[in-house]
Amino acid sequence: AAQSVRCPDIRKQADMIRNRAQIKRVLCVAEKNDAAKGISEIMSNSRSRRREGLSKFNKIYEFEYHLFGQNVTVTMTSVSGHLLGLEFKAPFQKWHSCNPVMLFDAEVEKYCPDNMIQIKRTLEREARQCQALVIWTDCDREGENIGFEIIDVCKTVKACLQVFRAKFSEITPNSIRRACETLTEPDSNISDAVDVRQELDLRIGASFTRFQTLRLQKIFPESLANQLISYGSCQFPTLGFVVERFKAIQSFIPETFYKIKVLHEVNEDFVEFSWKRNRLFNHTACLVLYQICMEDPIATITSVTSKPKSKWRPLPLDTVELEKLASRKLRISAKETMKIAEKLYTQGLISYPRTETNIFPPNLALAPLVEQHTQSPAWGTFAQRVLDQPGGPNPRQGKKSDQAHPPIHPTKYRSTLQGNEGRLYEFIVRHFLACVSQDALGQETVVDIDIAQEKFSASGLMIIARNYLDVYPYDKWSTKLIPVYEQGSQFQPSAIEMVDGQTSPPQLLTEADLIALMEKHGIGTDATHAEHIETIKSRMYVGLTADQRFLPGELGMGLVEGYNSMGYEMSKPNLRAELEADLKLVSEGRKDKQSVLRHHIQKYKTVFTESARKAKKLDEALTPYLGAAQQITEAEHQDI
Amino acid sequence: MAPEFQAVVRATQAWLQTTWHVQVPFAWLEACVAWLQEEAGGAGHLSQLQINQQVLDQWLLADLRDLNYPVLPEGLSQAQKTQVNGAFCVQVDSLLDVSQPAYGQLRKMRGTVCANDEISAVPQATQRPWEAKPTRMLMLQVTDGVQSLEAMEYQPIPELSAALRPGVKLQLRGQMVCRLGVLLLGPSNVKVLGGEVEELVDRNNQVKLQVSLVCQIWFMFVFVAVFNFL
Numbered sequence: 001a002a003q004s005v006r007c008p009d010i011r012k013q014a015d016m017i018r019n020r021a022q023i024k025r026v027l028c029v030a031e032k033n034d035a036a037k038g039i040s041e042i043m044s045n046s047r048s049r050r051r052e053g054l055s056k057f058n059k060i061y062e063f064e065y066h067l068f069g070q071n072v073t074v075t076m077t078s079v080s081g082h083l084l085g086l087e088f089k090a091p092f093q094k095w096h097s098c099n100p101v102m103l104f105d106a107e108v109e110k111y112c113p114d115n116m117i118q119i120k121r122t123l124e125r126e127a128r129q130c131q132a133l134v135i136w137t138d139c140d141r142e143g144e145n146i147g148f149e150i151i152d153v154c155k156t157v158k159a160c161l162q163v164f165r166a167k168f169s170e171i172t173p174n175s176i177r178r179a180c181e182t183l184t185e186p187d188s189n190i191s192d193a194v195d196v197r198q199e200l201d202l203r204i205g206a207s208f209t210r211f212q213t214l215r216l217q218k219i220f221p222e223s224l225a226n227q228l229i230s231y232g233s234c235q236f237p238t239l240g241f242v243v244e245r246f247k248a249i250q251s252f253i254p255e256t257f258y259k260i261k262v263l264h265e266v267n268e269d270f271v272e273f274s275w276k277r278n279r280l281f282n283h284t285a286c287l288v289l290y291q292i293c294m295e296d297p298i299a300t301i302t303s304v305t306s307k308p309k310s311k312w313r314p315l316p317l318d319t320v321e322l323e324k325l326a327s328r329k330l331r332i333s334a335k336e337t338m339k340i341a342e343k344l345y346t347q348g349l350i351s352y353p354r355t356e357t358n359i360f361p362p363n364l365a366l367a368p369l370v371e372q373h374t375q376s377p378a379w380g381t382f383a384q385r386v387l388d389q390p391g392g393p394n395p396r397q398g399k400k401s402d403q404a405h406p407p408i409h410p411t412k413y414r415s416t417l418q419g420n421e422g423r424l425y426e427f428i429v430r431h432f433l434a435c436v437s438q439d440a441l442g443q444e445t446v447v448d449i450d451i452a453q454e455k456f457s458a459s460g461l462m463i464i465a466r467n468y469l470d471v472y473p474y475d476k477w478s479t480k481l482i483p484v485y486e487q488g489s490q491f492q493p494s495a496i497e498m499v500d501g502q503t504s505p506p507q508l509l510t511e512a513d514l515i516a517l518m519e520k521h522g523i524g525t526d527a528t529h530a531e532h533i534e535t536i537k538s539r540m541y542v543g544l545t546a547d548q549r550f551l552p553g554e555l556g557m558g559l560v561e562g563y564n565s566m567g568y569e570m571s572k573p574n575l576r577a578e579l580e581a582d583l584k585l586v587s588e589g590r591k592d593k594q595s596v597l598r599h600h601i602q603k604y605k606t607v608f609t610e611s612a613r614k615a616k617k618l619d620e621a622l623t624p625y626l627g628a629a630q631q632i633t634e635a636e637h638q639d640i
Numbered sequence: 641m642a643p644e645f646q647a648v649v650r651a652t653q654a655w656l657q658t659t660w661h662v663q664v665p666f667a668w669l670e671a672c673v674a675w676l677q678e679e680a681g682g683a684g685h686l687s688q689l690q691i692n693q694q695v696l697d698q699w700l701l702a703d704l705r706d707l708n709y710p711v712l713p714e715g716l717s718q719a720q721k722t723q724v725n726g727a728f729c730v731q732v733d734s735l736l737d738v739s740q741p742a743y744g745q746l747r748k749m750r751g752t753v754c755a756n757d758e759i760s761a762v763p764q765a766t767q768r769p770w771e772a773k774p775t776r777m778l779m780l781q782v783t784d785g786v787q788s789l790e791a792m793e794y795q796p797i798p799e800l801s802a803a804l805r806p807g808v809k810l811q812l813r814g815q816m817v818c819r820l821g822v823l824l825l826g827p828s829n830v831k832v833l834g835g836e837v838e839e840l841v842d843r844n845n846q847v848k849l850q851v852s853l854v855c856q857i858w859f860m861f862v863f864v865a866v867f868n869f870l
């Protein structure tokens with residue numbers, strides 16, 4: 001950034017303190033207008049003055065506040081996510097401007113897209129009036145990077161701005177006040193990790209996308225003439241999972257199995273005893289054992305055991321669990337879930353929804369959070385029960401912590417939400433209350449019997465205390481009655497049957513399964529899973545069946561098969577997972593930005609060169625799906 | 641034949657019978673001993689003890705079909721329900737764990753098991769929690785060289801394993817029930833003698849056996865797959 005050298009370089013603590021005395025006006029910048037509005041409302045006690053910025057979506061809120069031990073005037077405004085984009089320099093921007101392989105080394109630059117220009121101008125104008133800048137973007141990787149974009153823009157017009165970072169997980173009075181009292185420095189390591197990811201995504205995505213689009217449009221003009229065939233290093237492994245499952249189903253071979261079932265009628269109810277051998281994949285073997293039972297069909301009760309059994313209350317909610325559960329229990333897609341969750345967060349209703357933590361920190365007071373919900377007609381009684389239980393709220397704890405945000409939990413009671421917004425909020429509240437209440441308790445009885453030396457068993461369940469289940473309708477647990485049996489006694493079964501069945505293939509992936517796979521293999525982060533899934537849908541690489549399961553499309557199948565046949569695991573998670581792991585190291589300051597960039601550019605460039613050399617395999621793999629390939633000359637082949 | 645040679649052969653015959661319950665045709669035994677002595681450089685180079693042991697080794701590696709010497713009670717493979725008692729040495733042509741689907745065993749053997757197949761956000765309710773894990777049940781295709789029949793691991797037999805070589809020899813002993821032509825075996829009924837049959841190892845090894853088993857349903861499956869997905 002160009003420096004306008006009018007101010008002294010501020011580094012030392014002493015200088016900082018001395019300079020704080022000169023701070024009269026502070027510029028605060030949040031990530032979204034809603035957040036700026038919410039934070040202003042809290043800081044100003046709803047007494048902020050609103051005026052227009054140059055962008056009509058990003059208002060300016062002004063108020064007095066006590067900061068740095070003195071009264072200052074705060075100007076709070078916002079961006080709309082990333083302020084800058086990354087692009088190749090002009091000579092490389094056009095699709096036919098260069099061989100795509102050059103995109104691995106071509107120069108790139110950050111630029112401000114047209115729709116962000118007015119926001120940038122607002123920041124420049126306001127920054128000139130201020131002595132300090134406080135970054136209030138979301139406290140995650142992207143937020144940190146957006147923070148540095150804001151810093152760059154502001155410092156370009158006013159180099160001597162003092163810069164601070166506000167750290168918060170919720171837009172609630174306590175959290176915002178604490179953030180103001182503990183302002184820190186922005187973390188350039190975290191921001192660097194985002195820069196690395198952006199640059200790699202740009203280079204890898206653009207090179208492969210141009211390469212495969214240009215080539216395949218020429219080879220399959222009838223099917224693909226106007227289609228963009230995008231490539232992304234997260235998209236493809238995600239697509240790969242869908243194809244892999246589809247193929248597992250295709251190659252699955254069902255087999256017949258046999259089992260022996262014992263029924264005992266007691267007071268017009270049938271108790272079913274299941275075979276300890278479970279099932280046999282051989283008809284004769286099962287028939288032999290069945291005959292043995294039938295020759296002496298008297299059941300002897302060998303044991304009756306009864307033991308407590310509990311059903312565990314849910315763990316504190318992290319992002320991945322929220323996405324998976326919302327998809328399964330509420331049928332709301334991951335993408336929509338995150339959109340709604342962000343909105344609830346900016347309204348101050350829930351804590352920050354991007355978190356990997358499923359442990360409540362000990363200093364987070366849970367009782368006041370529960371207390372807020374006692375007024376609810378739907379779950380108020382339960383909230384009161386949680387407060388009254390011995391020891392008060394008692395969260396079941398997980399094992400993961402990102403050291404940045406607590407688990408997702410409600411921060412405010414609201415009864416007026418509608419539609420999916422209302423359903424998701426209700427889910428988050430109920431999940432929270434369930435998590436801090438008590439496990440459901442039951443008593444399980446298992447009856448073992450013996451018929452001609454074959455063993456069978458039946459079980460019953462008595463629910464003693466439903467506890468968390470009373471507030472959590474998303475889990476089911478039901479009583480199963482079983483009559484009283486006495487060890488050592490005998491009975492004559494009402495029926496002994498030999499039944500058969502077939503093994504069945506795994507099912508197509510649900511969105512929740514896909515997220516679980518992405519998480520397991522380190523594809524994307526909790527913040528980006530939903531986007532990648534959305535991309536492969538919008539590119540028509542995959543479709544959804546009537547019951548919302550992922551089915552690969554012809555293009556998707558062909559692309560994965562084509563790259564697999566080249567011997568590169570482009571649709572396998574390994575390459576991307578390594579990258580993701582390196583990004584984490586950069587964000588922790590344990591690896592250096594430049595060397596990570598160089599390493600991964602080189603790796604993907606090698607894969608690219610090889611893929612281009614073996615491009616015919618891509619044509620071959622797509623031919624069964626898209627019809628005969630157009631022949632192209634060697635010269636044309638060189639060309640693309 | 642020289643009477644000394646006859647005495648050596650008879651001594652081996654008696655040793656096989658009393659020590660191992662192995663019965664072989666006398667002509668095979670004669671040929672075997674003669675060949676061993678010749679290989680060793682003539683009669684007298686091998687002690688009786690050495691001959692006994694080497695004959696046993698030859699028998700362990702032989703395909704009992706070539707010996708053509710029945711030891712199992714006649715008609716056993718057709719029996720609806722009967723009991724046998726005694727000691728019989730047989731050869732295992734193949735074996736398969738029938739408590740598990742063959743497809744899964746085949747993939748495990750080929751190393752194509754994919755852990756991702758088991759990923760499901762919903763826990764799969766194929767087995768209820770109180771149900772015991774199914775215990776292995778091996779089905780063995782056995783023969784005495786003349787009569788072939790199946791034997792099942794009715795009670796767990798730790799001495800057996802799915803990794804036994806095709807052609808391995810077993811001693812079946814004690815009281816055994818045979819139903820529907822299947823011998824029911826428990827741990828006291830089986831002693832593994834060892835050995836293998838080279839051709840069986842090549843031709844009939846586990847992977848191939850299972851492929852053929854799996855192939856029987858293949859065509860039906862392909863039809864279903866095409867119907868469902870295209």
Ligand SMILES: [Mg+2]
Pocket residue numbers: 031138142143
């Ligand atoms: Mg954000």
